[in-house]
Amino acid sequence: MATYGRTTRQGLPRVAGGEPWPPVFEIAGGAAAPTEVDEASAPAAVADVSAPVATAATVAQAAVPAAAPTSRAVRRGLPRVPGGEPWPPASAAPLAATAATVEVPVSTATDVPAAAPPVEPLTAVSTATAASAPSAAGGTALRRGLPRTPDGEPWPPAGSAPARPDRVVAAPVLESAPEPVSEPVLEPNPEPVIAPAAAAAPAPAPQRTPMQPPRRPVAVAAASARPAAEPWPKLYGPYSRAEWAGALVIGGFGLLLAATGVVVGVNWLLGLAPMEEFIARYPGEYHLPESAPVGIPAWIGWQHFFNVFLIVLIIRSGLEVRTQKRPTAFWSPRWNSKRKISLSLWFHQSLDILWLVNGVVFVVLLFMTGQWMRLVPTSWEVFPNALSALLQYLSLDWPTENGWVNYNSLQQIAYFVTVFIAAPLAVITGVRMSGLWPKNAKTLNRIYPVEWARAVHFPVMLYFVLFIIVHVGLVFATGALRNLNHMYASQDVVNWTGFWIFVASLVVIAAAWVAARPLVLAPIARLFGKVSGR
Ligand code: HEM
Ligand code: HEM
Incomplete structure (x- = not known):
């Protein structure tokens, strides 16, 4: 079993001009947690879909194929009680990894051999690293969802999931790729990763194997997400409200004009x-x-x-x-x-x-x-x-x-x-x-x-x-x-x-x-x- 280091993605500073949050010292949680987390590389460790793909890819490249001790990152969120520790607690990190794993592995897709054996979710650990070290972890774990039948097993069944590249968002790849990661956090035996390598990483667009429960077609989802507003204004008889208002104003003006004409004409007549x-x-x-x-x-x-x-x-x-x-x-x-x-x-x-x-x-x-x-x-x-x-x-x-x-x-x-x-x-x-x-x-x-x-x-x-x-x-x-x-x-x-x-x-x-x-x-x-x- 690999050992895990913990890192936390650092976000925006809490005060204007301050340090990225949370501060580095708070991050040290797990046994082998590298304390000097490089800010630039921090996102790589984050098990999250939103992690910039290129960064993840970079980390993956940097990983050695051996069963190297892997650092394990879990993003810790807001405390559950005011003034409390970030959640989940440091000790809970490895478990939390299970779910997190699924979300990550953009880089996995790039680097992992297609036939990477599936991994039990609970043993599926560090995302990028694990993926690029098949001998250690053997592939990417899938998040298992609700059973398909009442009282059934979570879906997909354990062990049935092949290595699964996750969602890939093309734009972020290119955006974050050019940042050379000089010191990959998760890499205990770092090969210096240089910019071109990182840049090359996103080139072959990762293929996505749809292993999640089938999604609704985009059009349907979009349609249901659309606000209920009617595309056309409601008709009252042949016209909409605005058209009636227009007709009323024009008609009223016409009537007023005609009435004025009548009054002037009759006065002339009399x-x-x-x-x-x-x-x-x-x-x-x-x-x-x-x-x-x-x-x-x-x-x-x-x-x-x-x-x-x-x-x-x-x-x-x-x-x-x-x-x-x-x-x-x-x-x-x-x-x-x-x-x-x-x-x-x-x-x-x-x-x-x-x-x-x-x-x-x-x-x-x-x-x-x-x-x-x-x-x-x-x-x-x-x-x-x-x-x-x-x-x-x-x-x-x-x-x-x-x-x-x-x-x-x-x-x-x-x-x-x-x-x-x-x-x-x-x-x-x-x-x-x-x-x-x-x-x-x-x-x-x-x-x-x-x-x-x-x-x-x-x-x-x-x-x-x-x-x-x-x-x-x-x-x-x-x-x-x-x-x-x-x-x-x-x-x-x-x-x-x-x-x-x-x-x-x-x-x-x-x-x-x-x-x-x-x-x-x-x-x-x-x-x-x-x-x-x-
Ligand atoms: C002794 C006086 C009246 C009697 C016996 C009477 C009787 C009736 C009856 C039997 C109907 C039903 C028609 C049907 O079956 O379709 C009716 C409809 C109607 N009545 Fe009268 N009515 C009387 C006075 C009035 C007055 C004074 C008004 C208005 C000023 C009026 C307005 C109407 C209207 C608008 C209808 C509906 C007509 C339609 O369906 O086209 N009625 N009345
Ligand atoms: C709120 C409604 C009404 C008001 C305020 C009203 C008011 C009046 C007033 C003030 C007069 C006397 C006019 C004058 O002294 O110069 C009058 C007479 C009259 N109104 Fe109305 N009226 C109303 C509704 C109606 C309706 C619905 C009818 C019939 C359908 C009607 C039929 C008559 C008739 C026949 C007279 C003449 C009565 C007579 O001198 O014997 N009125 N009305």
Whole structure:
């Protein structure tokens, strides 16, 4: 058995301008450890893949083929406890060599005869030296890995490993090769190693025999190592987020430009004499009949609130019905468990009934109180006045609002269409699609096919959405506090009362919106029929 000297690779100094670390005296560990470790040659002794190949090669060349006592190097790492000794302890060095051996032998490949007999890992000692002294150690040991079968022997089996050149990194070879090693640490009987020899060492590129467990192909490994980032940006519809943002900016800019053009054009138009005359004749509103009431009573405020509350949830549930692919809960009437509808559609239709009742009460009261005259046009003058109001809106010189007394003609038409055209359309198309409609009325169904209802119902919703956006926008843009007082506090003054009542109504609507989920809806639906899962 060879004797081992211990060396440690010296690294960077611990302080700026200091000595390489660890200091030389700390290195002396094993029996024959040569204390005067040459810094340049130190890496050669390191049993480590990262050891510069050329250095290892050099050492190998320097080694005598005889069974010379070999120095054995183990890199000692950081202490295991603060202030402790470098790890592993000096005494443990030979054992640690086992594993270390595997990693080294770049030089081995260069110098060792291919048929070098395998070495038992535990006896496989000094790497470079052992490799180049086949008679002593007989070859390079392989690190044995996990067994191939449960409870099996470590792989590869002991003794099966031929001399194995290890990983070779070409670049470091050439880099470190030219350094002549004047005093190989591990060489007890040193032949002076001179630069050319060292330089020549790396020339025949060491062949690598893949003895380690098969590695994944580089591409696969690289692919799995790649960050999960998607190579392409996520698409929202036809465009990515950035493209949408770009389109929005460009589209918005275009719209702004077009709007500016319209405002300038309409102002120019209204400056023309005939148009001035037209506006004077049709100021945007016409006089209501003498009998028309003044002001907005509280009941209209309440009806308006219920309407807003219900229609928000109706639109929400309608869109749910439209987009739902696999409803999670169903409702069926108690008297007919075969007729199943989704819980969303049940909610939609239940709200519809309430909305319809509210609407009917509203219309009846409108006609009982004469309030209808504010919503139903009573003169053909409504049309030129509506055009006049539109032009005034477009010129940004808006018609003076006095909703307390009279709506402008455009407003009147919009309210009329909403209450007397859009709402009934939603009802008759909705009922056509619902279970209320008689399925077997053949003639009726031929005259009014369900496809028509389906084709109209959704655009009606779009109309409502558009109306609400423009309506609320104008309520806020044409004297918010006064308008909100009209509708939410039944008074024609400018203060915050109506505004705060409006905010409270929004809180109620938001709470209902949040609550409108199967967990809350199912128990309510159960009161009126049977609720089942998918
Ligand atoms: C948060 C939403 C809403 C607000 C803040 C709001 C506000 C108002 C206000 C302030 C008025 C009176 C206008 C004035 O005095 O000049 C009004 C009238 C009206 N709004 Fe709304 N509204 C909203 C939503 C809706 C919705 C969703 C509808 C119908 C789908 C609607 C239909 C009407 C109708 C028909 C009138 C005329 C009522 C009458 O005078 O009899 N509003 N609204
Ligand atoms: C009495 C009034 C209403 C009734 C009876 C009613 C009834 C229905 C029914 C039965 C459906 C299911 C259609 C299907 O099976 O595909 C439906 C869908 C829908 N409803 Fe209504 N609805 C009414 C009012 C409204 C209102 C006022 C709105 C919106 C302002 C609305 C918005 C929708 C939407 C967006 C859908 C989905 C349409 C689609 O799938 O294309 N509904 N409604």
